[in-house]
Amino acid sequence: xxxxxxxxxxxxxxxxxxxxxxxxxxxxxxxxxxxxxxxxxxxxxxxxxxxxxxxxxxxxxxxxxxxxxxxxxxxxxxxxxxxxxxxxxxxxxxxxxxxxxxxxxxxxxxxxxxxxxxxxxxxxxxxxxxxxxxxxxxxxxxxxxxxx
Numbered sequence: 549x550x551x552x553x554x555x556x557x558x559x560x561x562x563x564x565x566x567x568x569x570x571x572x573x574x575x576x577x578x579x580x581x582x583x584x585x586x587x588x589x590x591x592x593x594x595x596x597x598x599x600x601x602x603x604x605x606x607x608x609x610x611x612x613x614x615x616x617x618x619x620x621x622x623x624x625x626x627x628x629x630x631x632x633x634x635x636x637x638x639x640x641x642x643x644x645x646x647x648x649x650x651x652x653x654x655x656x657x658x659x660x661x662x663x664x665x666x667x668x669x670x671x672x673x674x675x676x677x678x679x680x681x682x683x684x685x686x687x688x689x690x691x692x693x694x695x696x
Contacts (some may be wrong), residue, residue, distance in 0.1 A: 605668040607694050608639040609685065613661035614646040619679040620661045626682045637696050638689075665692060 611627055613620030624642070631640040645652035645660060655664065658677065665674040665688065673692050680688075689696055 605670070606637065606639045607668050607689070608641060608666040608670075610655070610664040610666065611640075611642045611661055612645050612651060612655055612657050612664070613642065614644050616646070617660055622679055623661050623663075626680075626685070629682065630685065634696050665689070667692075667694070 609627075609630065611620075611623055613623060615621075627640050627642055630638065634640070643651045643655075645657055651657075655662070661677075661679065663676045663680050663685070664672055665676075667673055674688060676688070686696065
């Protein structure tokens with residue numbers, strides 16, 4: 549293999565990595581140091597329009613975990629799916645407490661992952677520690693009287 553072929557392979561690999569990183573950013577993942585974590589992605593602010601509807605507060609599912617924790621990694625696709633499926637009905641937020649130690653203290657986290665369910669006014673309704681399956685999350689919202 550000559551040097552041009554090697555260079556072409558390196559350039560192709562760099563392009564592929566850049567594509568994957570950009571794709572994950574668009575899906576709500578932030579990648580740093582070889583770890584991708586689901587983040588709360590806020591939409592870009594749009595110019596004010598007189599007819600813009602006022603957004604009402606939404607119930608919120610807050611998941612506190614870490615990018616390298618196995619149960620947390622299992623939660624990531626569930627959170628991503630909930631975020632997409634229930635957009636406009638439910639706010640889904642992930643905080644990596646290994647990267648943001650203050651959040652772990654602020655929310656009184658004893659173990660990860662921990663899911664905290666909030667009503668639309670910000671009142672904590674329920675707290676769960678450990679992996680929580682999608683079906684169980686949806687059942688808990690229903691039990692709490694939140695119809696998604």
